[in-house]
Amino acid sequence: MKSMLSNKFIVIGGTIIVLMLLIAIFAPLLTPYEYGTVNLPNKHQPPSSEHVMGTDLYGRDVWCRIVYGARISLYVSFSAVAIAIIFGSFFGIIAGYLKGVVDIVFSRVIDIMMAFPPLLLSLILGACLGTSLQNMTIYIGVPLIPMFFRVSRGVTLNIGERTYIMAAKSIGSSRLRIMMKHILPNVLPQIFVVLSLGMGGAILAEAALGFLGLGVPQPTPSWGLIVNEGKLYMFSAPWTTGFSGAFIALTVLGFNLLGDGLRDFLDPKLKHLES
């Protein structure tokens, strides 16, 4: 734990993420206005002491919307990644341990999923499932499954041949027990690294879908939606999209740094090359 804190990527990335989580949790304390109050005469006000990040096309305070948007965006991303981890690592461990036909079938399905750019897969799933908060976690989560599948399968293949797996087999442990008790604990640290990078991907996906108009439906503010509402006024009132985009970038940066740091931390071999 101590040496983990000596990695500057982990510290910087972790700090950014903790800050964002605090903002999301304490949203009501940080916002001087209601995020949904429409005040048309007050629309498109530039940043001032009253509205630190200006107002949007309906005269709503951009800062308040971004703060509440953090809740939705982080919630959607976390749920999406959770879905991807559950399915990805479940099938990945099974494929890596049982090998043979099971592995071939699962890996082919993942190959097919990877033939779609993640955003494209999200788009058509979104177009066909319809946009709601629940559906959104599904169609952001599904394209992330291959990432977790490949990591879990790789780690499992690697340690599946280790002697202690043979030893566990020889004392009569069942396949299920070996996968749960011996393989899963070895897969989890790697999952953790990918989780961090996956979170960055999920937040970017939510933003991109919002930008394309397939995000969380009105009036719930999510970062993607705020970006979308401001994009047409990029020339006259760039602050709406400008500030919300900056928050997205900062959060993704936090997760990317944390992921990089964790990878270096768990795989010291690469460390001398990266820093």
Add this chain to the structure above:
Amino acid sequence: MLTKNTDNPLVRLENLSKVFSVHSSRGLGTTDITAVKNVSFDIKKGETFGLVGESGCGKSTLSKIALRLLNATSGTAYYEGKDLYKMKYRELVNIRRQMQVIFQDPYDSLNPRLSVEELVAEPLIVHRYGNRARRRERIEELFHQVGLPPQLMTRYPHQLSGGQRQRVCIARSLTVSPSFIVCDEAVSALDVSIQAQILNLLLDLKRRFKLTYLFISHDLSVVKFVSDRIGVMYFGRLVELADTETLFSRVLHPYTHALLSAVPDPDPDTQKRRVLLGGSVPSLFNPPSGCVFHNRCPFTEPICSEEEPPFIDMGNSHFAACHFAGKLNLKIDF
């Protein structure tokens, strides 16, 4: 053929072979390599069967396919007369408690993420033995039997010494009260001083629990010390098999002869003539024709590269696979 004077062997291996398909990373086709070829022998109840050979000769693979920890390519293995290769998954899991393995590298055979107690408790949990307290009792008893102090229970494998780790492995395999234990290079990774301790522990446990051992090692002096019978493996084949006494008094295969001559002698005054083998172990990708030993054998004749010699009984249950078995002058100058 091998059963002539064995009544009810505990383990019987029949023509076991294992072929691995080695493929390039990008699927440019595969090559088959034979790691074990047509190995048959019996292990009688209560005996220690020693299996000796250079590293890479297929000993470990043989032990794994003999217990069906890996699937054999052909041939079969019987345990108490039951065919392991005809068993359902469930039956196999159940019978495995009677057959245990102690592996070479105690570091690699203990999951680094589990504590010593969890490791030793695992077989008990798997086979639903008692409650937590009963298990605890049993683990303490086992620790005592293998000579481990009970305060090590909460440690993790990396905090133990090599000898302690191997004792943990032994305790772990004893939890399920097995009758057959495969010691796969069980002492090779240890310091010489520790080796003797562990060997004595193994022999002691054997007497106490009436165990049967398959003892695998590349070290002939260790195998000689513990075994009742010895099989010699070379390049995936069994080349010679006899009682320990018989083997050391009358060698039939030139490979065994070379191995014996390489055993260091504790008496510095005896002048031992070492048989130095020319060449090197052939590549698995390109096995030699005829007798697999012919390119290194000092007595090689034309027939050796043409015909693979049969593995036959030369009398007194002494088997050898050599065209000239018994006709060569293989004296060891002890």
Add this chain to the structure above:
Amino acid sequence: MKKYILSRVLFALPTIIGVFIVVFFVVRLIPGDPASAMLGPKATTAQIEQYREHHGLNEPVYVQFGVAFKKFIKGDLGQSLSWYRPARDVIMERLPRSAELAFFGVLFGTIAALIFGVIAAVYRGRWPDLLLTSFATLGMSLPMFYIGLWILVIFAMKLKIIPVISTLGGGVSYWQSLLGPVLALALSESALLTRTTRSSMLEVLNEDYIRTARSKGLTERIVLFKHALGNALIPIVTVVGYSLATVFGGAIVLETVFARNGVGKLLVDAIHVRDYPLVQGTTIVIAILIVLINIVTDIVYGVVDPRIRVTGEER
């Protein structure tokens, strides 16, 4: 080599068929009646019934799938509802717009990344390295549309050297229409690749043959660009190849930002007007393109990397 190429191609066929199956069934996730969804809200009951009959929607799913698959093999992707033309023709018209965006974006992004990566590796740990790696890390975290929007603000509004709507005609030259989206794509591409180039270069610079080359008295420039970069290229080629595929995801966003008439914008528009045959067709075409690009990458990788790695089970 021939056998290798053939095996790659054969390996891709099931993937392409899988892509078709996935898209076929995903489109059937649309809640409600596919016919009314396909025809849009303005369709009359008679039209819907006629459509059902014509497209065999009254048949069981597997029959429908068989019919659709047969058409797919023949290259028929159905009729676009919003364009009143075969979906294939509409897509093929738009494809070159996306292809040139992807090509130039990756080309310039790669060139920039190679330069940045080599500089960062040479000045490892000093300020040029820190600056470039920070730029790369930041670039990877910026949403593609965000980069695009700011380029639009700067280049179209302030500098007025590119049009707000990047379509040809109306006094807009070919290069002007490409500048904005290509710049955005290249920036985001180079962010990803700079790090790959840097770590690949650092790895190579540690090798003995670089020390040998230096000790032979070769100039630093020859050592860097001939000996080091040549060997560092292998992993870079792979990353470029596979990123060429994901670039289509970026194209969807950038074409929307710059109002450029490529397949990405076509798809987004089709989703908004619920033109499902066109959505289905565009998705299949993009996915197949990516499978094909991956085959080419595999083959190029096989050519660039002469080593054959043999892996196998334990003995």
